[in-house]
Amino acid sequence: MKNTNDLKKTLTVGVSALLLTGALAIPAHAQAAAATGQSTSAPAAKQDSADNGTYATGQPLQMESKEGFWGHVNPFARKKWVKRQMDPVKDRVNELDQLQAKNANDIHDVDARATAGIQKANDSAAQADQHALVASNHADAANSTATAASTRTDALHGTVTNLDQYQTVQSTPVAFAAGRTTLGPKAKADLDDVATKLASEKGYIIEVQGYSKGGVQTSTAMADSVVRYLVTEHQVPIYRIYRSGMGKATASATPDGETAIRNGVRVTLLHNSLANMNGAPAVSSATSAPSTTGGSLQ
Numbered sequence: 198m199k200n201t202n203d204l205k206k207t208l209t210v211g212v213s214a215l216l217l218t219g220a221l222a223i224p225a226h227a228q229a230a231a232a233t234g235q236s237t238s239a240p241a242a243k244q245d246s247a248d249n250g251t252y253a254t255g256q257p258l259q260m261e262s263k264e265g266f267w268g269h270v271n272p273f274a275r276k277k278w279v280k281r282q283m284d285p286v287k288d289r290v291n292e293l294d295q296l297q298a299k300n301a302n303d304i305h306d307v308d309a310r311a312t313a314g315i316q317k318a319n320d321s322a323a324q325a326d327q328h329a330l331v332a333s334n335h336a337d338a339a340n341s342t343a344t345a346a347s348t349r350t351d352a353l354h355g356t357v358t359n360l361d362q363y364q365t366v367q368s369t370p371v372a373f374a375a376g377r378t379t380l381g382p383k384a385k386a387d388l389d390d391v392a393t394k395l396a397s398e399k400g401y402i403i404e405v406q407g408y409s410k411g412g413v414q415t416s417t418a419m420a421d422s423v424v425r426y427l428v429t430e431h432q433v434p435i436y437r438i439y440r441s442g443m444g445k446a447t448a449s450a451t452p453d454g455e456t457a458i459r460n461g462v463r464v465t466l467l468h469n470s471l472a473n474m475n476g477a478p479a480v481s482s483a484t485s486a487p488s489t490t491g492g493s494l495q
Contacts, residue, residue: 363402363467367394371423371462376411378418380426388423391464392431401468403433405440408448408458417442423462 369391371384380388395401407420420440427433448458 363469366398366401366466366468368463368465370456370458371464373409373419373461375460378415378422380422384423385426388426388464389431391466392427392433394466395431395433398466398468401437401466403427403438404465404467405438405462406448406465407440407442407462408444408446409442409460410445413442413444415442416444419462423464 369387371380371387373379373384374381391403395403405420405423407416407418407423409416409419417440420442424435424438424440427438428435448463450457
């Protein structure tokens with residue numbers, strides 16, 4: 198009976214030891230298999246880690262495996278182990294945040310430079326428009342100046358062409374007493390009016406024609422008296438005066454109502470194209486007309 202009890206105890210201890218040995222061997226075998234699987238996948242992981250372009254931060258996460266007997270995740274993993282697993286994730290998240298912030302700053306910088314470039318281009322375009330407007334104004338002014346110069350040139354050409362074309366401005370009869378060749382008060386007053394008119398004239402000449410029943414000599418003496426008075430009393434240039442004695446001829450009546458002259462002098466004011474030029478200086482020696490061949494003053 199005692200031997201039977203001892204045998205049962207021995208069998209019980211042996212079975213317990215066998216079960217304990219099996220329980221210990223199974224996790225060890227599982228861990229060995231997991232280690233073999235990790236060593237098999239290590240080259241592939243190493244190859245992927247060499248491809249830095251696949252990851253935002255350059256390297257993949259290295260996870261510490263606690264797999265084995267329990268399958269995927271050890272349910273008895275401690276907080277420290279979990280913390281070790283999460284720390285790389287947090288680091289990567291921080292790196293991604295920094296990368297995103299850097300990208301945002303880069304985008305903002307590019308946008309600022311683009312805005313500045315557009316503004317500069319707009320300013321340059323506005324300045325170019327302003328320069329074009331100024332150039333257009335200058336061109337218009339130059340065109341106006343050229344047009345004015347052409348107009349004045351045409352006017353000058355017409356003036357030069359008509360220098361020897363004289364037109365009658367007015368005709369004044371100067372009366373003399375019968376048988377006399379000197380000027381009376383009325384004749385002098387008439388000549389004063391003629392001289393006053395000459396002050397505003399340009400490009401003019403004066404014709405002095407004497408008429409007398411006494412003949413050419415008397416009529417020439419009467420014309421000389423008129424010329425002498427205009428030159429000495431009113432400083433009329435003598436080269437502008439053309440006098441002649443017409444003798445017994447009779448001066449015909451003029452269209453403006455002047456009667457015929459039989460004994461007296463007719464003083465006629467004529468001017469050429471220079472008189473029509475605004476601001477043109479009086480031409481003293483360019484007047485084209487015959488020389489005073491009517492005789493000298495007596």
